[in-house]
Amino acid sequence: MREPRCLPAGCRRFKARTQSGSREVRGRCGKTSQTREGARERKETSWWHPAWTERLLLSDLGESEREKELLMESVQERLVEFSLEAHDLYLNKSVPHLEGPPEPLQFYRDWIGPNKPCIIRNAFSHWPALSRWTPKYLREKIGSKVISVAVTPNGYADAVAGDRFVMPEERQMSFSSVLDIIEGTVRQRRARCRVQKTGVFYVQKQCSNLLQELPELVDDLEPHIPWMSTAIGKSPDAVNFWLGEENAVTSMHKDPYENLYCVISGEKHFILLPPTDRPFVPYGLYQSAVYQEQDGGEFKVIDNVDSHKVPWIPLDPLDPDLERFPQYRLARPLCCTVKAGEMLYLPSLWFHHVRQSHGCIAVNFWYDMEYDIKYNYFQLLDSLSEVADGSSSFSHKIGHLTGSTTPDRTGVSSLTGQMTKDPLWQQSDVLF
Numbered sequence: 001m002r003e004p005r006c007l008p009a010g011c012r013r014f015k016a017r018t019q020s021g022s023r024e025v026r027g028r029c030g031k032t033s034q035t036r037e038g039a040r041e042r043k044e045t046s047w048w049h050p051a052w053t054e055r056l057l058l059s060d061l062g063e064s065e066r067e068k069e070l071l072m073e074s075v076q077e078r079l080v081e082f083s084l085e086a087h088d089l090y091l092n093k094s095v096p097h098l099e100g101p102p103e104p105l106q107f108y109r110d111w112i113g114p115n116k117p118c119i120i121r122n123a124f125s126h127w128p129a130l131s132r133w134t135p136k137y138l139r140e141k142i143g144s145k146v147i148s149v150a151v152t153p154n155g156y157a158d159a160v161a162g163d164r165f166v167m168p169e170e171r172q173m174s175f176s177s178v179l180d181i182i183e184g185t186v187r188q189r190r191a192r193c194r195v196q197k198t199g200v201f202y203v204q205k206q207c208s209n210l211l212q213e214l215p216e217l218v219d220d221l222e223p224h225i226p227w228m229s230t231a232i233g234k235s236p237d238a239v240n241f242w243l244g245e246e247n248a249v250t251s252m253h254k255d256p257y258e259n260l261y262c263v264i265s266g267e268k269h270f271i272l273l274p275p276t277d278r279p280f281v282p283y284g285l286y287q288s289a290v291y292q293e294q295d296g297g298e299f300k301v302i303d304n305v306d307s308h309k310v311p312w313i314p315l316d317p318l319d320p321d322l323e324r325f326p327q328y329r330l331a332r333p334l335c336c337t338v339k340a341g342e343m344l345y346l347p348s349l350w351f352h353h354v355r356q357s358h359g360c361i362a363v364n365f366w367y368d369m370e371y372d373i374k375y376n377y378f379q380l381l382d383s384l385s386e387v388a389d390g391s392s393s394f395s396h397k398i399g400h401l402t403g404s405t406t407p408d409r410t411g412v413s414s415l416t417g418q419m420t421k422d423p424l425w426q427q428s429d430v431l432f
């Protein structure tokens with residue numbers, strides 16, 4: 001069932017597309033028992049409506065297309081209710097901060113089990129990397145090392161472009177030349193002259209590129225996060241190094257990992273969606289392709305003819321096309337900025353979109369998720385969402401649900417596509 005750990009191109013993303021998971025549902029701290037009772041009652045009594053059996057029989061007999069539609073609409077309604085209930089019951093409205101490294105059991109109880117993100121401060125203040133990793137030090141220590149760098153024309157590696165899923169051109173470059181590009185961009189910007197280079201550069205190979213390509217840096221940090229390894233009883237599957245330009249973006253996706261994301265310098269901006277928002281996240285199936293820079297500096301898109309089609313999310317949460325994807329109006333993204341010295345716990349199967357400040361350096365630890373009943377539930381949610389999304393009535397239904405009486409929950413104006421000061425966004429720790 002599980003794919004090999006690291007496939008050659010966009011490895012974890014390929015892994016992620018075939019593996020997904022789910023979450024448990026429990027009452028959020030502070031919720032009244034009445035709410036929980038209500039939820040329990042709804043769960044116990046309303047999930048399978050007796051009328052559906054009749055409708056199912058009718059539709060099986062092919063007696064009525066309308067009956068089939070009604071059945072589908074009931075499933076869609078239930079999916080919407082499911083997601084909203086998760087927000088009511090246990091999800092936070094912003095990403096909370098912890099002020100120090102947690103005890104393993106506490107962390108498991110409060111965050112990993114419930115599958116909720118948080119930002120942890122002072123969790124790696126003892127790493128020399130925090131003070132050492134200046135461009136000067138990195139040039140001296142690993143300047144001549146050749147590493148893999150993702151190059152794209154627009155900053156989007158592993159993302160949908162038109163009717164393709166396009167991966168970056170993977171270039172081998174010395175670490176110094178990557179720093180030259182990053183520092184050069186800053187110099188040129190200061191001197192207000194046009195940037196000469198073509199393409200956007202991002203060190204983002206994954207598959208443990210820190211240990212594989214830059215082992216010289218390992219002494220500046222720890223090869224795992226001890227309290228996390230104890231909490232979940234295993235070592236990380238991968239330890240990754242990230243260094244990129246300001247316009248390098250990681251498109252919305254999810255991974256089968258418990259992710260501890262540590263920012264060493266600069267900052268990272270995350271848009272997060274819980275797995276329970278899956279019904280509102282559109283997917284398409286795309287021919288995979290790769291960028292290739294031509295002699296003139298322009299990029300061509302070359303199809304990977306031998307590969308299978310790739311399921312990917314075509315929606316850009318920074319500018320969602322709500323005409324095309326009306327269901328996204330019901331999604332409730334959480335936004336947070338992770339600053340130097342902070343660590344984000346990004347739970348498995350949370351959808352995430354990532355941006356960064358120019359030259360931001362980060363290291364993250366991917367711990368394999370448990371393929372347990374939460375994963376199992378998510379698989380079910382995933383397939384039901386796929387069926388619902390494929391039904392022509394879903395958009396109509398969502399349009400109805402988000403009509404004049406229901407506010408737009410995303411904080412995205414349907415007219416302009418701009419993020420507005422919706423209460424949810426105001427409650428986020430950082431707005432960007």
Ligand SMILES: O=C(O)CCC(=O)C(=O)O
Pocket residue numbers: 204242249250255259261268352354355364
């Ligand atoms: O930092 C990034 O650009 C992406 C990080 C990410 O997607 C991940 O760790 O799963």
